[in-house]
Amino acid sequence: MPELPEIETLARQIRPRVCGLVFSQVTMTEPTILKTSAPILKKELPGRKVQTIFRQAKFLVFELSGKLNLWFHLGMTGQLFWAGPEFPRDKHVHAVLEFENSPQGLIFRDIRKFGKIFMSNGRADSWPEGVKPFAKDPLELSRENFIEILRRRAGKIKSLLLNQRVMSGLGNIYADESLFEARVHPRSKPARLSAKRLENLYFSIRKVLELAIQHGGSSIDDYIHADGRRGDFQNHHKVYGREEDPCIDCGARIRRIRLSGRSSFFCPHCQKF
DNA sequence: TTAGCCCTGAGA
DNA sequence: TCTCAGGGCTAA
CATH class of the missing domain: 1.10.8.50 (Helicase, Ruva Protein; domain 3)
Known part of the structure; x- marks a missing residue:
């Protein structure tokens, strides 16, 4: 159900909180969500700085230092929100992204598990491997x-x-x-x-x-x-x-x-x- | 072009 | 216990 306005809203809210932060630790508990292998992600993310966050189609894209990009698709019931350690890690929480010098982190929660997390290399606007590029959205089209x-x-x-x-x-x-x-x-x-x-x-x-x-x-x-x-x-x-x-x-x-x-x-x- | 699949919770 | 919700993919 998250469509363009929902992802755009998330991008605008997450951007000022997360840009400039450096990843410290990543926890993944649901392998089907992740389209990049969990060990690679756990190894690659720590130490990388979030440079920009933007929306591409219905994806939320994090551009990181060292030419690495993290793509989120929320599917039907996906949630990505900013929370501290007090937030209960229920069975629908599939990923927790933590940052250096921040008690709060990003939690990826998805009841129906249609959501996905991808990683891509190079330019932030180049699509991850295995994702057929999506068309432009009506706000971009003439x-x-x-x-x-x-x-x-x-x-x-x-x-x-x-x-x-x-x-x-x-x-x-x-x-x-x-x-x-x-x-x-x-x-x-x-x-x-x-x-x-x-x-x-x-x-x-x-x-x-x-x-x-x-x-x-x-x-x-x-x-x-x-x-x-x-x-x-x-x-x-x-x-x-x-x-x-x-x-x-x-x-x-x-x-x-x-x-x-x-x-x-x-x-x-x-x-x- | 369409049907079916993935997936879970809500409601009948 | 069955049906429905639907984003996006695959097969027919």
């Missing part, structure tokens, strides 16, 4: 690029928005919210939508993402901030999770359909093909 990318694809608009090789950053929640904002039906085919409507969708996506970042993301089940607080944007969802509720615009009942194996919430009256 309006012209956005329209061109969608127009040359077959398939339904919602499925394309969820496909991280088409564009990255959107997940089920923000795809539904953006399509509602643009009044576009999730089963629409982009090739059949006018340039004007695609342009409208482009600006709707950016508006929804930026508003969600301002609200610190959405906390539905597990997503929390680096300090343990929750995001607020779930209170502003207009269609996601609102099946049978009245549309805030026209009063029609919000419907739910299955698309790409995911629930899609939309207003059958407002959202047109």
